[in-house]
Amino acid sequence: MENVIELEECPCCRGNGVMMHEGGWSVQVECADCGSHTTYVEYETEEQKLEAERKVAMLWNIGKVIKANPSE
């Protein structure tokens, strides 16, 4: 079953957001260009994993990101 989560462009630089899984237990969305990212959301089960992915996508899409390089 395909479960595609749509990601808006980076709120900082309009780059591409990428879903990044860390160690199979947490996920965040990170910008491929400027490195801005959401917080990590942890998960344990497949169900929680989907929820975590939706949550970080939502955070990303509303622009709740941590800027990697605060410039000026």
Ligand SMILES: [Zn+2]
């Ligand atoms: Zn960016």
